[in-house]
Amino acid sequence: MLIGDKCVVSIDYTLKDDDGTVIxxxxxxxxxxxxxxxxxxxxxLEQELVGKVAGDSFQVSVNPEDAYGEHQEQLIQKVPLATFPDPDNLQAGMRFTAQTEQGDIPVVIADIQDDEVTVDANHPLAGLTLHFEGKVVDVRDATEEELQHGHAH
Incomplete structure (x- = not known):
């Protein structure tokens, strides 16, 4: 069966960055x-897999615009340390959800300096070219329930 819309696809994959580090x-x-x-x-990645069948291998480099987008400086902000409910226990690298006018947004603490916290709402892989290699393990028709829910079960 060829990979196309409304198929459940199973793949084995490895994702690396430009330096060859496994992400x-x-x-x-x-x-x-x-x-x-x-x-x-x-x-x-989805576009690269169209038309493949179980057993096919793939190797593709995906530019940021076809992955998680470019890194956007406007998504990095400094906010007062006092904004956080437990400021003494904050550490760089911590992730949480910020409530904004646009809705909930996942952010990471990038830095803490004195009474300011730098938060970054960019996806961790934004701005990176992603290098995938792998193999298509299985392709099957999606069930009606999977189509209704919008994901594989």
Whole structure:
């Protein structure tokens, strides 16, 4: 079966950055399963997989605009330390959800200096070219329930 919209696809993959450092990978014997055509994986990888079948290998480099977007400086802000409910226990690298006028946004604490905290709402992989290699393990038709829910079960 060819990969296309409304298929559940299972892939084994390794994701590396430009330096060849492994960022993520599927666990042995536990391929990533997703519903194709529903935005469950980054667009650049999803497009590369169209038309492949179980057993096919893939290798693709995905530019930021087809992955998590460019790094945006306007998504980095300094906020008063007093804004946080437990300021004594904050550390760089901590993640939390900020409530904004646009809704909830995931952010990471980038830095803490005196009475200011720098938060970054960019995706951790924003601005990076992502290098995927892997193999298509399985392709099947999605069930009606998966189509209704918009993800693989």
């Amino acid at each position: 993520d990978q599927s666990e042995a014997g536990q391929p990533l399963a997703y519903l194709h055509g529903f935005g469950n994986i980054i667009p650049g």
